Amino acid sequence: MRDVMTSELVSVRPGSPVKHAIQLMHAHQITAMPVLDEEDRLVGVVSEADVIRGSMIPDRRAREIPVEVEAGSLPATVADVMTPGPVTIRSDQDLATAVERLADTQVKSLPVVDDGRVVGMLSRRDLIAVLARSDEQIAADVDGLLREGAVPCQVDVVDGVVELRGQSDPQARGIARVLAVSVPGVVGLRFGD
Structure with a gap:
């Protein structure tokens, strides 16, 4: 936030x-x-x-009947x-x-x-x-977090949807999911082969 x-x-x-x-x-x-x-x-x-x-x-000029405005009414x-x-x-x-x-x-x-x-x-x-963040910005942020977390994956982003490839270990995928969706601008996540 x-x-x-x-x-x-x-x-x-x-x-x-x-x-x-x-x-x-x-x-x-x-x-x-x-x-x-x-x-x-x-x-x-x-x-x-x-x-x-x-x-x-x-505006009194815009009306046929004058509008009375009292002092302090605003x-x-x-x-x-x-x-x-x-x-x-x-x-x-x-x-x-x-x-x-x-x-x-x-x-x-x-x-x-x-x-x-x-x-x-x-x-x-x-x-x-x-x-509105670009896919390139999102990919760079996701890639940086995955490197810090020691979770090797190839990162591709299209229209805010992150695709992670090259990781089959379920525990590593869970960590990768948590890290990737924390990046502002990510609207979806999927794993590829």
């Missing part, structure tokens, strides 16, 4: 103006960020959808728009768990929390970057 998440943390406080959150998201090109209290504990997440919802005053602070009690993940959990959480919810980014502290953010974009 640590290799994939964004560990350069950009966060905001609940009392910060919404405009400040918008400026941070724009400057850092991020879609969501954790909201931390004064003790740096996670209290929520603020996303693009949160900050744009209700942030524009309707969100003022991050606490007004954030999502409290966000879905999180730990850095020691595998990417498959993160994919499930991101796919099963409307959430596009997950705070990565260890021992009560946010250590990074994992977004759908981060996962896409992993899946």
